[in-house]
Amino acid sequence: MTSRLLTLPLAALALAFATPAAAQLSNTEERITQIVEANLERDIALLEAMVNINSGTHNHDGVREVGQMLMPEFAALGFEVEWIEQDHVDRAGHLFARMEGDSDGTNVLLIGHIDTVFEPESPFQTFSRDGLSATGPGVVDNKGGIIVILAALRAMRDAGTLAGANIVVALTGDEESAGDPIAQSRQHLIEAGQWADVALGFEGLSVMDGRDMGVVARRSSNSWTLTTTGESGHSSGIFREGVGYGAIYEMARILDAFRTQLPEENLTYNVGILAGGTPAALATDGLSAEARGKTNIIPENAVARGDLRTLTQEQSERVAARMQEIVDANLPGTDAELTINFRYPPMAPTEGNMALLDALNGINADLGLERMEPLPPARRGAADISFVAPFVHGLAGMGPAGRGSHAPGETIDLTSIVRQAQRAAILMSRLGENPLTTPIALSDR
Template structure:
């Protein structure tokens, strides 16, 4: 592997990042990840703009002063799904060619990869690294609620978007993703003792049960529509008619038309009560549009595939039902490739891992892709 992409140094940085708790709702930890990365970008001559956030970590915009209008956008996130205290129970470790730890593949290895890819380009004398703008956001794992507008604003005028989610287990990149949405159904009823005066109660749980059945009837897996009430809350005691009940709904779709149609049907289901005397409050929306493999994405993938071939790496692509920030840039018509991070698996679990050999390999691939795209005209 090239002398400027040093695997040991990369692993040392990865260990530092993994051993920082940075769950989406732990602002202090996510900001600490940013503090580790900022000086590394500054060493390469980049300027950092910090967008302060109150409830989540600050977002960072990384831009080189020599390129007022960079044409390549890289998007990576600093947050993980793991709560504060996770690192104490299972810190970074290396075992049998794999690295383990919270967020090691999703996506702290990708953060390391971005730094070293840009460093490589600078060290070999390529000015391509100056034509890159990097967005490091802090809330991707909870839907990029505060960073979506930032990503879409900075993506305007860009020629290419490279999203640093990890590659699939077999090394495939991602060229298609399903759209996703989150909704909350809050039902208000009337409490009563279930033994003494049950007739005076109006069960919010019963009403929510009716809604769950109707919502699950919207599933059409054959056509890529998934509707699932994954969490329910409600009730105070087993002998009390429930006054409140809450259902949390996850939605996945394959097309923009499906997104509009399913959202409308959800609103219809929740527009009226089945249990007299209960009221329903629906909140939420379709958070991410689907990423569709169009001709622009196909052309960009072929560039990456050719770069991979030059390096002796067979590059394949796939589609996935998970969401990412690639949905935002692709919906804007910007050629977008996702899954450009290193290879690993079991993300969001205590068995999450990185294939260590892929860390340097995919970093060099990223650097060479940036170099190739820099040669392309807008």
């Protein structure tokens, strides 16, 4: 697949999808909506089968088993299907399905993931249906999203709009806990993003105050580790010249300065674990710590870990620089070191993303659905679509609606599969009719 940059003027993108005020669905689009509705029970049956196979990120056999279940589904639609092993990053692998038709058509990347947060030891393991809702591990995040992708593509095939399309489906096997180094675990996804013009992320639909929302931005997900050191000694000497403040006061100074000096819109920074004493150290997995100390000993070490979430790369870099300035202003007799691990980049809000949401809202009008307003970015976390955000116009939140993701009792609104698959299928079909032959330049983003 060859890569191409986005250079389409924003006005041209808007015109490509403009619909008159009285516009209606075409006969083909009506057929798409009917096909999606008619196949709902079939889709729910496949969802149940997937959910009942544990595919926690670290259950490699389970992730592969769900992948093997899905590969024939995409092959039957005319896709070339590949399982990409990821043993080198201690993960199961990714499923990629490719269809390349009209060389002048819009290149569309559909993103989802096979893995869930529920490992084999979780008590929450099975699918259970109650009318128009169902519960199960990953039923929304993200097995329901995969069902929306398949439902949309099947409707396109049966309505005749899939022929000649340029589509790559990327289903990662480690979205919930990406393999390290992340540059390797996301290599194939990034390459697909460089090929694509448009990316659609099928994480769950965002609903706020009972209304479906459009996701044109997602914040980054980064982690930081802070270590402080001080001169140990008898507590009666603390604060004296030549003795200093000790590691815990230095840690407290820095964390409180983060609290008071960093706040700005769309930025959050959490402290997840903290320990101090003589000695104090994080465990190798970074998830626990060990510390010892006495009230009459000045603490020698302190360590803390937390996360950092930003809306743009510029914000990430600027906030990281300010954090370092705070860390460097040491109390007497102390030292500190900050390490930031940049993992999931932000999906910044762009005019191109908003133009895609406008296109989707044209479809909503034709379907008789309410207009979708942009979701406030702070309400969504990071996702795989962020890795391709620098290269494409993107919309996230194209999966089904539900509640309780990442927790026992995760629940899907089964009716949302229909409207989300209809939206996605019609959007991709219109992209096929109005190719983005001159995509937006990165300098314009």
